[in-house]
Amino acid sequence: MNTLVMKRAGLAGLAGLLPGPRRGSWVLLGLGVALLASLIWSSGQGAFGLPLRELPAVLAAAFTTYWWPGAERSAAELVFFNIRLPRLVLAVAAGAGLGVAGALMQGLFRNPLADPGLIGVSSGAALAAAFAIVLGSLWWPEVPLALGTWPLMLMAFFGGLVVTALIYTLSLGDGGTRVGIMLLAGIAINALAGAGIGLLSYLATDEQLRNLQFWMLGSLGGALWEAVLVVGLIALATVALAQRLARPLNALALGEAQAVMLGVPVERLKLACILLTALVVGAVTATTGIIGFIGLVAPHIVRLLAGPDHRWVLPGSALLGAVLVLLADAWARTMIAPAELPLGIITALVGVPFFLLLLRSAHARTL
Amino acid sequence: MSQTVHLRATAAAVDAAAAPALTRRACTLALVALATGAAAASARSPRLITVGGSLTEAVFALGAEAQLVGTDTTSLYPVAAQATPKVGYMRQLSAEGLLALRPDVVLALAGSGPPLVLQQLRSARVQVELVERRHEWDDVRRTVQAAGRATGRSAAAQDLLRRLEQEWTRVRAQVQAYRGPTPRALFIMAHGGSPLVAGGQTAAHAMLTLAGARNVVAGFNGFRPLTAESMAAAAPDVIVTTTQSLQAVGGAEGFWRRPELALTPAWQRRHSGAALWHQDALALLGFGPRLAQVLEALHRGLVAA
Amino acid sequence: MNARLPASALLPSSSAAQHSGLLAQAITVQQHGRTLLDGIDLQLAAGQVGVLLGPNGAGKSTLLHVLGGLRSPQTGQIWLDGEALHRRNAAALARRRAFLPQELVPAFDFTAQEVVELGRYPHRLQPQPDEEQIVRAALEHCAVAHLAQRSIRELSGGERARVQLARTLAQVWCPSADGRSNWLLLDEPTAALDLQHQHACLNTLRQWSRQRGAGVLLVLHDLNLALRYADCCWVLQDGRLVGSGAPASVLQPELVHAVWQVHTHAVRDPSGVEQLLLAP
Numbered sequence: 001m002n003t004l005v006m007k008r009a010g011l012a013g014l015a016g017l018l019p020g021p022r023r024g025s026w027v028l029l030g031l032g033v034a035l036l037a038s039l040i041w042s043s044g045q046g047a048f049g050l051p052l053r054e055l056p057a058v059l060a061a062a063f064t065t066y067w068w069p070g071a072e073r074s075a076a077e078l079v080f081f082n083i084r085l086p087r088l089v090l091a092v093a094a095g096a097g098l099g100v101a102g103a104l105m106q107g108l109f110r111n112p113l114a115d116p117g118l119i120g121v122s123s124g125a126a127l128a129a130a131f132a133i134v135l136g137s138l139w140w141p142e143v144p145l146a147l148g149t150w151p152l153m154l155m156a157f158f159g160g161l162v163v164t165a166l167i168y169t170l171s172l173g174d175g176g177t178r179v180g181i182m183l184l185a186g187i188a189i190n191a192l193a194g195a196g197i198g199l200l201s202y203l204a205t206d207e208q209l210r211n212l213q214f215w216m217l218g219s220l221g222g223a224l225w226e227a228v229l230v231v232g233l234i235a236l237a238t239v240a241l242a243q244r245l246a247r248p249l250n251a252l253a254l255g256e257a258q259a260v261m262l263g264v265p266v267e268r269l270k271l272a273c274i275l276l277t278a279l280v281v282g283a284v285t286a287t288t289g290i291i292g293f294i295g296l297v298a299p300h301i302v303r304l305l306a307g308p309d310h311r312w313v314l315p316g317s318a319l320l321g322a323v324l325v326l327l328a329d330a331w332a333r334t335m336i337a338p339a340e341l342p343l344g345i346i347t348a349l350v351g352v353p354f355f356l357l358l359l360r361s362a363h364a365r366t367l
Numbered sequence: 368m369s370q371t372v373h374l375r376a377t378a379a380a381v382d383a384a385a386a387p388a389l390t391r392r393a394c395t396l397a398l399v400a401l402a403t404g405a406a407a408a409s410a411r412s413p414r415l416i417t418v419g420g421s422l423t424e425a426v427f428a429l430g431a432e433a434q435l436v437g438t439d440t441t442s443l444y445p446v447a448a449q450a451t452p453k454v455g456y457m458r459q460l461s462a463e464g465l466l467a468l469r470p471d472v473v474l475a476l477a478g479s480g481p482p483l484v485l486q487q488l489r490s491a492r493v494q495v496e497l498v499e500r501r502h503e504w505d506d507v508r509r510t511v512q513a514a515g516r517a518t519g520r521s522a523a524a525q526d527l528l529r530r531l532e533q534e535w536t537r538v539r540a541q542v543q544a545y546r547g548p549t550p551r552a553l554f555i556m557a558h559g560g561s562p563l564v565a566g567g568q569t570a571a572h573a574m575l576t577l578a579g580a581r582n583v584v585a586g587f588n589g590f591r592p593l594t595a596e597s598m599a600a601a602a603p604d605v606i607v608t609t610t611q612s613l614q615a616v617g618g619a620e621g622f623w624r625r626p627e628l629a630l631t632p633a634w635q636r637r638h639s640g641a642a643l644w645h646q647d648a649l650a651l652l653g654f655g656p657r658l659a660q661v662l663e664a665l666h667r668g669l670v671a672a
Numbered sequence: 673m674n675a676r677l678p679a680s681a682l683l684p685s686s687s688a689a690q691h692s693g694l695l696a697q698a699i700t701v702q703q704h705g706r707t708l709l710d711g712i713d714l715q716l717a718a719g720q721v722g723v724l725l726g727p728n729g730a731g732k733s734t735l736l737h738v739l740g741g742l743r744s745p746q747t748g749q750i751w752l753d754g755e756a757l758h759r760r761n762a763a764a765l766a767r768r769r770a771f772l773p774q775e776l777v778p779a780f781d782f783t784a785q786e787v788v789e790l791g792r793y794p795h796r797l798q799p800q801p802d803e804e805q806i807v808r809a810a811l812e813h814c815a816v817a818h819l820a821q822r823s824i825r826e827l828s829g830g831e832r833a834r835v836q837l838a839r840t841l842a843q844v845w846c847p848s849a850d851g852r853s854n855w856l857l858l859d860e861p862t863a864a865l866d867l868q869h870q871h872a873c874l875n876t877l878r879q880w881s882r883q884r885g886a887g888v889l890l891v892l893h894d895l896n897l898a899l900r901y902a903d904c905c906w907v908l909q910d911g912r913l914v915g916s917g918a919p920a921s922v923l924q925p926e927l928v929h930a931v932w933q934v935h936t937h938a939v940r941d942p943s944g945v946e947q948l949l950l951a952p
Contacts, residue, residue: 046463046467047461047463047464047466047467048463048466048467049467075466075469075491075492078490078491078492079462079463079466079491082462082487082490082491083462083463083466083487084463110779110780111779112779112780149481149482204589205588205589206589206590207458207478210456210458210459211458211480214458214459219459221461221462221481221483221484222481222483222484223483224483247793247796250782250786250790250793251790251793253778253779253780253782254776254778254787254790255773255776255778257737257742257771257773257776258771258773258776260741260742260762261740261742261766261769261770261771261773262766262790262791262793262794262843263762263763263764263765263766263767263793263794264793265762265763303780303781307781307782307783307786308780308781308782308786309782309786333461333463333464336455337461337464337467338437338452338453338454338455338461338464338465338467338468339440339453339454339455339456339461339464340455340459340460340461340464342459
């Protein structure tokens with residue numbers, strides 16, 4: 001307990017060293033630098049043995065090949081541009097999307113323990129993926145349904161949206177959505193989706209089961225450049241649009257009645273949060289499978305550094321989320337090279353102890 | 368090894384060309400020899416990754432294990448295969464991981480993936496060959512021929528295949544000549560500790576059928592958990608399983624202690640030792656080069672019950 | 673004495689539009705078959721302090737929420753400075769009307785200063801040149817300037833209440849651009865405050881109504897505070913209005929006994945303000 005208090009005090013103290021009113025901007029700057037550094041460092045990580053110092057040569061060679069297409073590309077070039085670079089871009093997009101979605105959810109539910117999964121996006125996407133993998137062979141027998149294939153991605157994306165819409169509708173009451181009901185509906189629907197996935201797992205053949213299993217553990221390795229760019233655009237748009245919700249979310253933190261009295265259009269705000277979260281998390285989950293804990297952890301750390309003002313927490317969570325996913329993925333693809341560890345396992349292994357720490361500190365506060 | 372020979376030849380050539388008049392020409396010749404030698408060396412023994420235990424077995428059977436730079440997690444036979452770098456599970460390969468081993472050819476069972484990774488390998492100029500598996504003798508033919516093509520030893524592959532086909536014909540004749548009652552058998556898999564029975568469209572079902580037995584639980588496809596009632600209704604005389612499953616449930620004693628089996632005829636004959644037959648998973652279900660000899664052993668085990 | 677407003681005092685709808693001040697007519701609220709408010713009429717002019725009184729469950733908070741626009745009544749209408757409430761633009765209204773609900777701890781670790789800054793949210797598109805001074809002045813006004821950088825979740829109940837009051841004042845600190853009066857609606861602002869600060873708070877509110885012409889409507893439990901600081905009061909019991917008018921004339925011992933079931937004895941303090949001594 002004492003170490004925890006000291007750690008929190010230490011972090012807060014560290015942040016307190018920064019000039020007061022502009023603390024948020026300093027934190028964002030620091031996170032931006034961290035992202036750049038992580039990106040550069042991760043570019044040199046990988047099983048292929050293409051370290052950072054060889055990259056400039058590879059880039060130069062690629063430049064040459066671009067202008068004189070007759071030349072043949074070296075293996076290093078192919079590895080970097082076809083395999084590593086799309087993964088890096090996807091890592092940044094996924095991390096940013098999950099991070100900002102987590103911050104939006106925590107602002108919406110007014111609870112630092114909230115997570116995008118509460119509105120059912122992840123479980124909806126997983127259920128749709130299970131559906132596609134197990135029963136999809138009936139409709140698309142020629143198409144292999146594993147991570148990264150278009151039918152699977154589209155089904156997962158829309159599955160996430162449909163379940164979110166269901167939970168949102170369930171929570172509608174007279175006078176708007178009731179956040180408490182949304183939470184409970186989310187828990188119930190998540191459980192239902194879990195049961196559905198269990199049933200589909202039972203019906204699955206060995207091959208389908210393995211495909212589903214690996215999809216649910218999450219990986220950045222299965223995405224085409226087209227998909228990566230789509231997810232990147234969605235993530236960018238979400239972060240930009242979310243920024244406009246920052247001040248209203250601050251007001252919402254005082255309480256719903258208070259926010260209404262301050263002139264905040266609370267129902268529109270809730271819908272916007274949910275819609276943005278569903279879109280970005282749906283897109284990310286469709287291409288990478290389920291990656292957990294980023295949406296929980298990133299906003300919390302940013303809040304510890306920069307304070308609870310959403311004007312800093314929203315973009316900060318996006319930056320920090322990107323950093324976390326980049327680092328976790330670098331680890332995932334080098335730890336047991338030449339094999340690869342699913343990303344979801346690493347985020348869970350690091351995320352669960354952190355979450356428990358969070359619970360303890362949240363509990364400690366209320367004492 | 369051929370490269371060292373070439374190096375020595377080059378060194379000799381350079382030495383021999385100490386005479387000034389011939390130096391330049393000799394050097395050029397030596398360099399050309401070295402380059403073509405290296406290319407030829409790689410063409411003659413391409414670096415190979417196999418994904419699938421039966422494919423790895425075939426490569427070893429052809430004596431080409433020196434070319435093997437990586438195998439998947441199911442490649443456990445022969446024992447030397449376990450020492451090669453492991454590229455992970457066949458359905459969750461890593462493109463960069465595979466490319467890090469600098470392969471020329473990747474030989475994989477159909478169903479390996481994810482599909483994007485295979486695509487990325489091809490775009491990196493790695494030859495990717497997928498081998499179909501339909502749980503029949505032709506699997507072995509496809510496996511051995513593919514291994515022959517990938518290792519550049521097609522002639523040796525043909526020889527091996529001819530020998531295996533002779534063995535296969537003999538064993539099949541033996542099975543078909545058997546005039547006794549058709550053994551009633553089923554296959555149990557318990558790698559995770561909880562037992563599943565094999566229905567239709569599984570490798571186990573194919574093996575039982577080829578061995579002249581009747582799979583008494585062929586009413587469904589794939590693997591299903593045991594229930595006592597279904598076991599009693601199925602009433603198998605012999606139970607076939609993998610050695611790994613047996614170990615997972617705690618040996619034959621642990622196996623027979625399972626309540627679902629208590630109502631089967633096999634259980635009543637458990638002390639005879641012939642009611643339970645087991646074999647290594649890869650050998651039994653891999654449909655690799657050992658198919659014929661494993662089938663013979665299976666048939667003998669089934670009819671002994 | 674039951675000092676209900678005579679029916680003739682209720683304005684017809686047409687002239688309600690010209691009426692300035694807070695006007696509510698025939699407010700009825702029902703929920704799950706229960707009647708929470710039954711036919712309430714209320715009229716408060718700007719520059720006056722009005723108090724809603726009544727025992728627990730009488731409907732005071734409900735009425736305040738309805739008057740603030742947080743809740744729609746089943747029947748009845750409300751006008752604020754001549755415009756019907758339900759047609760109002762919430763954001764524009766927020767620039768002139770501040771609402772302080774009962775205690776709610778913010779979900780995140782905002783500092784006291786950040787909380788008061790949130791009170792200026794409705795003015796974010798048309799900020800005053802001295803926004804920072806307004807925030808500081810509001811904090812000083814409520815004697816919480818020394819707590820500005822402290823996390824609001826770490827403050828005591830009373831300190832938090834004063835910070836929230838500062839926020840409410842900050843929201844309507846400057847006179848409205850169109851010359852209309854500002855309004856403050858407060859739900860039990862003195863509940864968590866100690867004796868000294870209860871009086872300071874109500875004094876501040878009364879000053880605001882006198883000096884800045886703001887209309888102030890609050891819910892109180894303490895009858896003596898109402899007697900001391902309010903210009904008019906409304907007494908609710910079981911959702912019905914049982915008395916309205918100047919506190920001194922409404923809060924007679926008979927009415928107090930009928931509504932609160934306590935015996936009281938009216939006295940006058942040295943400054944001439946009537947107070948009630950309780951004798952249960």
